Amino acid sequence: MTDNLSSQRRSWNMSRIRSTDTKPEIVLRSVLHRMGFRFRLHCRGLSGRPDIVLPKYNTVIFVHGCFWHQHPGCIEAVRPKSNKKYWTAKLEGNVKRDMKNRRALRREGWRVFRFWECQIEKDPIRIAMRVAKHLRGIAQESTEYALPPRAELLKAAESRAGCNKRR
Numbered sequence: 777m778t779d780n781l782s783s784q785r786r787s788w789n790m791s792r793i794r795s796t797d798t799k800p801e802i803v804l805r806s807v808l809h810r811m812g813f814r815f816r817l818h819c820r821g822l823s824g825r826p827d828i829v830l831p832k833y834n835t836v837i838f839v840h841g842c843f844w845h846q847h848p849g850c851i852e853a854v855r856p857k858s859n860k861k862y863w864t865a866k867l868e869g870n871v872k873r874d875m876k877n878r879r880a881l882r883r884e885g886w887r888v889f890r891f892w893e894c895q896i897e898k899d900p901i902r903i904a905m906r907v908a909k910h911l912r913g914i915a916q917e918s919t920e921y922a923l924p925p926r927a928e929l930l931k932a933a934e935s936r937a938g939c940n941k942r943r
């Protein structure tokens with residue numbers, strides 16, 4: 777992003793960046809799927825359109841971009857220096873809206889997970905395992921899932937995410 781773009785043009789560019797089906801989201805989905813969980817995506821009927829919805833478990837998952845959703849303390853969440861007023865309003869608005877959405881979902885009885893893209897990029901399997909532990913608790917399943925080897929899981933997730941052009 778260069779600074780000689782007019783601010784209007786820039787915000788137009790930014791608005792076109794896809795916020796669903798990002799690579800971390802696809803990777804997490806792929807790992808959960810391999811673990812045997814089935815889910816729906818971007819449910820329109822739910823507050824904030826959670827990225828992953830597991831109706832059977834009353835569980836929803838948001839995969840949040842660190843910049844747009846302002847991951848606290850994350851280097852990716854640094855705000856642009858120019859056009860400060862615009863960005864502050866926009867990003868703080870996003871954070872408030874996220875909080876409202878999470879609250880509404882909890883009131884409706886959903887368990888809400890929120891993960892940051894940088895967390896998933898670092899270790900998607902660890903994140904998926906956290907979700908799996910919760911889901912298994914609900915299902916009261918005592919048996920461990922036959923989980924393919926870690927390397928295999930990651931390779932499958934990567935190849936699935938490869939069709940995404942964002943990164």
Ligand SMILES: [Zn+2]
Pocket residue numbers: 842847850851852892893894895
């Ligand atoms: Zn982050």
